[in-house]
Amino acid sequence: MTNLKIGGVPEHFNYPWYITLKNKEYNKHNINLRWQDYPGGTGQMCKALRDGSVDIAIVLTEGIIKDIGAGNPSKIVQTFVKTPLIWGIHVGAKSKFKKIEDLKNATIAISRFGSGSHLMAIVNAYNQGWDINNLKFKVIKNLQGGIDALTNGEADYFMWEHFTTKPLVDNGTFRRIDDCPTPWPCFVIAVRNEVLENNFDDVKEVLEIINNQTRDFKKILNIDKILANRYEQQLEDIQQWLRITDWNAGKPITKNLITRIQNKMIRFNVIEKKKKSGEFIKNMYF
The missing domain is CATH 3.40.190.10 (Periplasmic binding protein-like II)
Structure with missing residues (x-):
């Protein structure tokens, strides 16, 4: 059994992970995936990726691009939520x-x-x-x-x-x-380089499971009521959020997208200089 630690914010965006974990879908593939809430958000998760206390993180695009550029030993393996936050x-x-x-x-x-x-x-x-x-x-x-x-x-x-x-x-x-x-897709999945080197196939399996879940997530019976109840939201707010939110469901992240985001981040003074966009991503789909 491969042990992997994954983290994200305790918000409605990550409910698809909760479903797959509750259904023990990773265990069926000999993966023990353990979830950790990070209420402090992307900055807290970037630190956790750096010190190895988490292996996979569902992080904000701008935060992880800035931190990988500053030396975080991780790669973006795909977009998770492709619409803006x-x-x-x-x-x-x-x-x-x-x-x-x-x-x-x-x-x-x-x-x-x-x-x-x-x-x-x-x-x-x-x-x-x-x-x-x-x-x-x-x-x-x-x-x-x-x-x-x-x-x-x-x-x-x-x-x-x-x-x-x-x-x-x-x-x-x-x-x-x-x-x-955000002027870019909001959430990406980032994985520590060491984990990608040692557990590439396991990470790929994790991605396939979560992408299968997000592909039909909006079609789940009463998903709006489930989310409203779990996250203490008004039903109409959750319904509006579902209308404007789309998950990626498996398309690889491209160097072109990273380049476009870096260009905007330089214009916004969020980063000082661009790096080669290939340094930020790992293609999981050959």
Whole structure:
């Protein structure tokens, strides 16, 4: 039995993994796949890939590209969710800020440097025409840290996935000022190089199982009600999210896509220079 550790955010995007793990589909192929939640998001998972505490991670595209470029010994093996992620731009319920222009010199809560909440704050600032060098950040580790920072005034705004934070908007903890979609597919699957070298066929089997699951995920009977209940979402919000979300289901990631994303990240000042796009990916499908 091959032991593999996999991690991702505890959000609705990753429910297909929960189904395959619950059904013990990996065990049937002599793979003991163990899931670990990473509420701190992509920055936390990049660190885990680097120190070997996770083998496979479902990470934000921009975060892992930046970290592989900075020496993370991992490769992207495929896109997981091919549609953009919608980042909500949130302030505290009692905040004086009313519109996005008000946030120009405000302090931004981020889970950690290199995380999606950090990189997308830069993308949003670029979109607004603000000086990226003037941005001020407060590291808050996770969503709960963001709630605390906005409530007690340690930070002014916080960017996190629109639908995950929607219950906090509904209950009056946050007020959403605007949305900022990623200008690229949002989630990819990254694997440590050592695991790819030693367990290539096992990783390929894992991908085939999850791709079979995501291919027909939206057709599961009452999947909207299941997700709404599990993630404490309004049914209409989950239905909207399902309409705008598409999984990749097995197409290999291309060097061309990585090049296009790197070009945008340079324009946004997220990375300083491009690397050869082949250095970021491992083709699992020959």
